[in-house]
Amino acid sequence: MRWLSAVEIAAVAGVHERIVRLRAARDGWRCQLEPVTTGPARKVYAAADVPQAWLPAAPEATVDLSAERVAAVSAWKRWLEGSPEPAVDATATFIALWNAEPGQLHISAASLYRWRKAIDEADRDTLTAPLPGTPTEWPAGLWDEFRKEWLRPQKPAIAQSRRNAIRALKLDESKCPSLRTFQRRVDEEIQTAERVFLREGRKAFVDTVAPYVVRDWGMVGANGVWFGDHHQFDFVVAHPEDGRPMRPWLTAWMDGRSRKLVGWVLTAQPNSTTVLAAFIRGVRLHGCPAETYIDNGKDYRNRQLFGGRPKKGELTTFKAGLDETVAKSMAELLEITVHFALPYNAKAKPIERFFGTLAGDFSKDFPTYCGRNPVERPELQPATVRKLHAAGKLPTFADVEEALTDYLENDYHVRPHAGESGMDGRSPAAVFAAELVEKRTVPEHLLAVVAMPAGRPVRVTRGGLVRMDNVQYFANELFAGHVGRDVTLRRDLADTNAVHVYEGQRYLCTARALAKVSPLAAKPAEIEAVLRSQRRAPVETPAAPSSRVDRSRSRRAAGQAVQPSEAPAAAVTRLVQPNIESPDEVRSERAANAELGRVLEMRRPSTAPPEVPDPRALLLAEYQRIKARKEQTR
Structure with missing residues (x-):
């Protein structure tokens, strides 16, 4: 039985609640006390005793449905009274005959029992149908207005959108569908694709609803494509410099065919340097890939590494490779085709799936595990980190590297x-x-040059100076013939005291960091000594092979130094020769040429050198000739 409070009846009938209480006492409405969450219990009245005039009329469809249900219950009662079968069997027979008639209301045993109970308890046939006042017809334009309100990027709730739509159309809320009706219609009529696209945006639609292309990695071989990306671990370690707690980063490269991690490094802060270090490590261990598929982050768009992502109006990577005066990127030197993934499209790179596996299988084994977000963070994690940090027992980078390798x-x-x-x-x-058909290796002496990425072109300034990262470098060769020209610099990350100077892919010289003098130096002799050392400072070079045969043997040995640890015997090793000069080879050739010139000079017969005219005399004669011509024309 349905029970209503005096306030609810007064709101529907449009009278004061005092009148409702007086009418209930006079007519003897059935009532009871209903407990509430706070405060005293409230008195409620049986809805069946409320006058029909005080309740809103049921919609026509509700009345018709109620009549059909009452007719079905009445016919069922008469059938039970006249049937010799048990009640259960008689009910089943009645339902079968009733539903066989075309146009009849479809019924079931549960419906008949529920309707009969409602009639017996409420003593009103209309309660068999939906409750009085429940609308089943939608006001014109309400659903369209609701859709416009709800399908917005602000993601309003259904209840809020319902209220806004009713206010916009100036409708009576009591005559509008209930919140539950709105929720049910949203689930039934608004498709998931439409809901996600309009409320969550295009990216969410593409990531979760839109169809996607399935790549078949069985169509490529090992070392065919490498993927690269960064990942921050979900545990805390000691910073390698000051020991403070921090979450380490992993820069990794994965082979697309086999899902094998071919190269990786741990770092406190990922950048293009860690990208290069992980890549070179992978090349040394497993050979060079044919193609790379990389992220759009600035660490991977680096021109020095992968040529950058060409923009409108810029020189493309292909055109830049045709200009020998332009320093080639690492990818061009190693003959690697570079592909950039769509921005914010993580599912395009399988390495993202590996990072998810790593977070579940590896990170959770550390006592300082902190989770990806506050929801996943263990309750005692902050206290554990503080305790281990105070005791100096936080995991170190060496611990993580050893554990990750294992x-x-x-x-x-x-x-x-x-x-x-x-x-x-x-x-x-x-x-x-099994799938490594060809292993592309790089000679070690050339790989060392490739591992030193070229910076942007710099100009050789007065005195043969070049600048890199606010450090000035000097070389006699630059002072002699390259002042005012643009060059590119390559520097070993482990040695900032020297840079290798290139013009395109041609090695020029090695410049040393410029010595500095105190601004309080008063003795000219001290300054002169520093300048003399800068002009004449020899460039220390490693011992060079004595002959071309030795150099060839060294190149072959460097190319065969790294063998595939798991490559089958059928794999073919191909040597990749980057089109760039090695400083060691150039110095060796220059030393050999200088020695050859010295020997030839010693064997040359001693003859008087030809007389060289004085340049100043030539200039003076030319000046006199021009002056005489001007006087003749006057």
Whole structure:
């Protein structure tokens, strides 16, 4: 039975609640006390005793439905009275005959029992249908106005959108569909694709609803494509410099065919330097990839590494490669084709899936695990970190590197991968070994040059000086013939005291960091000594091979120094020769040429050198000739 309070009845009937209480006492309405959350219990009255005039009329469809249900219950009662069968069997027979008649209201045993109970308790046939006042017809324009309100990027709630739509159309809220009706219609009529696109945006639509292209990695070989990206671990370690707690980063490269991590480094702050270090490590261990598929972050768009992503009006990577005066990127020197992923499209790079596996399998084994967000953070994690930090027992970078190496070699790389294209239940190590048809290696002396990325062109200034990262460098060769010309600089990250100077891919010289003099130096002799040392400072070079045969042997040895640890015997090793000069080779050739010139000079017969005219005399004669011509024309 339905119960209503005096306030609810007064609101529907449009009278004061005192009148409702007086009428209930006079007519003897059934009532009871209903407990509430706070305060005393309230008195409620049976809805069946409220006068029909005080309740809103049910819609026509509700009245018709109520009549059909009452008719079905009445016919069922008469059938039970005249049937010799047990009540259960008689009910089943009645339902079968009733539903067989065309146009009849479809009924079930549960519906009949529920309707009969409502009639017996309420003593009113109309309560068999939906409650009086429940609208089943939608006012014109209400649903369209609701859709406009709800399908917005602000993501309003259904209740708020319902209220806004009713206010916009100036409708009576009591005569409008209930909140539950709105919720049900939203679930039934508004498609997921429309809901996500209009409320959450295009990216969410593409990521979660739109169809996507499935790549078949079985169509490429090992070392065919490498993926690169950064990942921040979900645990805390000691900073390598000051020991403060911090979350370390991983810069990694993954082979797309086998899902094997080919090169990686740990760092406190990822940047283009860590990208290069991880890539060179992978090339040394497993050879050079044919193509790379990389992120759009600034660390990977670096022109020095992968040529940058050309913009409208800029020189493309292909055109830049035709100009020998332009320093080539690392990818061009190693003959690597570069592909950039769509911005904010993580699913395009399988390495993102590996990072998810790493977070679950590896990061959670550390006592300082902190989770990806506050929801995943263990309750005692901050206290644990403070305790370990105070005791000096936070994990170090060396600990993480050792643990990660063990995890990769003894777990991830040897674990069967199922459900991924081309894996067929094999481990990454097995797939890499089986699918490595050709290993492209790079001679070590040239790889060392490639590992020193070229900066933007700089101009050789007065005195043969070049500047890199606010440090000035000097070389006699620059002072002699390159002042005012643009050059590119390559520097070993481990040695900032020298830079290798290039013109395009041609090696010029090695410049040393400029010595500095105190501004209080008063003795000219001290300043002169520094300048003399700068002009004459010899460039220390490693011992060079004595002959071309020795140099050829060195190149072959460098190219064969790194052998594939898991490559099958059928794999072919191909040597990649970057089109760039090595400082060591150029110095060796220059030394050999100088020695040859000295020997030839010693064997040349001693003859008087030809007389060289004085340049000043020539200039004076030319001046006199021009002056005489001007006087003749006057």
